[in-house]
Amino acid sequence: MIPAEIRELFPILKQEVNGHPLVYLDSAATSQKPIQVIEALKHYYEWDNANVHRGVHTLGSRATDAYEGARAKVAxxxxxxxxxxxxxxxxxxxxxxxxxxxxxxxxxREGDEIVLTPMEHHSNLIPWQQAAKKSGATLKYIPLQPDGSVSLADVENTITDRTKIVSIVYVSNVLGVINPIKEIAAIAHKHGAKIMVDGAQSTPHMKVDVQDLDCDFYALSGHKMCGPTGIGALYGKKSLLNNMEPVEFGGEMIDHVDLYESTWKELPWKFEGGTPMIAGAVGLGAAIDFLTEVGMDNIFKHDVELTNYALDRMMQIPDLAIYGPTTNRAGLVTFNLGDVHPHDVATVLDSMGVAVRAGHHCCQQLMRWLEQSSTARASFYLYNTEDDVDRLVTALLKTKEYFGDAIG
Structure with a gap:
């Protein structure tokens, strides 16, 4: 397990909520920020704040170095x-x-296929619905196994020579499933398709190597990996990005502008129109430094051990339903307590200082597959401990006692 002292680096965790020490179990929605990231943002705004790429003055040069330095860290x-x-x-x-x-x-083109799974976050579903409507392509879904995982046999049966794009989440934000991306990418490429990977939940918790995975595109969010909100990144193979058109137009992304025609900058700047998220990138770079120092293998091991501990303890609670596989899963547990609405469960837990997420988790289609309107979710990160899990279990038992006859 990661030393409990790591928690001391996160100032927000030192507070009390409703008279109880805070137990923050909502990192799948957004992670907390270590002091190193907070200080990096403070330093940028106090010393380096300027626009990037255009200025020749000292602050502009320092801001550009910091911004592009963060890009190098992400790469x-x-x-x-x-x-x-x-x-x-x-x-x-x-x-x-x-x-x-x-x-x-x-x-x-009309008749082409886009392949997804029913476990996708709305962010990796709705854009493809829109793309299918515009192009006449067909959406296809790899079926889920009873525990919510996918089998490679089903992947083979779903992807065909008409498939042009496969877009799949690496780690499910509801089920905790870790999908076999490398193997799925190989199947997609065998049929001439390209693969997009939603890495929002995987990047904070496990070592990622996009070249080893051989994915064509990969997306991540900084705020889930100890970085600021409002910053993330798209990885794309250079050969593909070079042939893609920008989707936002204006300053920063242009090369030459005439009254009737314009040309674009080279990669990566042709996709970054307008003043970019400079401070956010600086904070993301600091978060990457922090995670690298802790070690991604250590973080993954810690999260798996803590999740297994939580599963063992939570499975002993009567009338508690847990969703997703019991093995090969990342750091979260999604559950329902009898017939009590998840929002009511989360509200009672919050009264005891325990913060969990409740709702459909931007996966309404998956909720229907689970035959639930919503669920509660406890998600863990490097600053959580077994004591946090024990506090969660105690709070759930008190919640069960509180609702009494409503359980069952």
Missing amino acids: KFIGASSEQEIIFTRGTTTAINIVAASFAESVL
């Missing part, structure tokens, strides 16, 4: 072959929308 962190393959975005949602709007528009 190294996920194993990209070039910094030009990293496009800064507002997050995973924006990154997927760029691919769905630009790349999809260039390759999709």
Whole structure:
């Protein structure tokens, strides 16, 4: 397990909520920020704040160095072959929308196929629905096994020579499933398709190497990996990005502008119109430094051990239903307590200082597959401990006692 002292680096966790020490179990929605990231943002705004790329003055040069330095850190962190393959975005949602709007528009024709799974976050579903409507392509879904995982046999049976795009989440934000991306990418490429990976939940918790995975596109969000909100990145193979058209137009992304025609900058800047998220990139770079120092293998091991501990303890609670596989899963547990609405469960837990997420988790289609309107979710990260899990279990038992006859 990661030393409990790591928690001391996160100032927000030192507070009390409703008279109880805070137990934050909602990192799948957004992670907390270590002091290193907070200080990096403070330093940028106090010393380096200026616009990038255009200014020749000292602050402008320092801001540009910091911004482009963060891009280099992202490239190294996920194993990209070039910094030009990293496009800064507002997050995973924006990154997927760029691919769905630009790349999809260039390759999709009527009768082509887009392959997804029912476990996708809305951010990796709705953009492809729109792309299918515009192009006349067909959406297809890899079926889920009873525990919510996917089998490679079903992947083989779903992807065909008509498939042009496969877009799939690496780690499900509801089921905790870790999908076999490398194997799925190989199947997609065998049929001539390209693969987009939603890495929002995988990048914070496990070592990622996009070249080893051989994915064509990969999206991540900074705020789920100890970085600021409003910053993320799209990785794309250089050969694909070079042939894609920008989706936002204006300053920063142009090369030459005439009254009737314009040309674009080279990668990666042609996709970064307007003043970029400079401070966000600086904060993301600091978050990557922090995660690298802790070690992604250590984080993954810690999250798996903590999740297994939570599963063992939560399975002993009568009338508690847990969703997703019991093995090969990432750091979260999604559950329902009898017939009590998840929002009511979350409200009672919050009164005891325990923060969990409740709702459909931007996966309404998956909720229907689970035959639930919504669920509660406890998600873990490097600053959580077994004591946090024990507090959750105690709070759930008290919640069960509180609702009494409503359980069952």
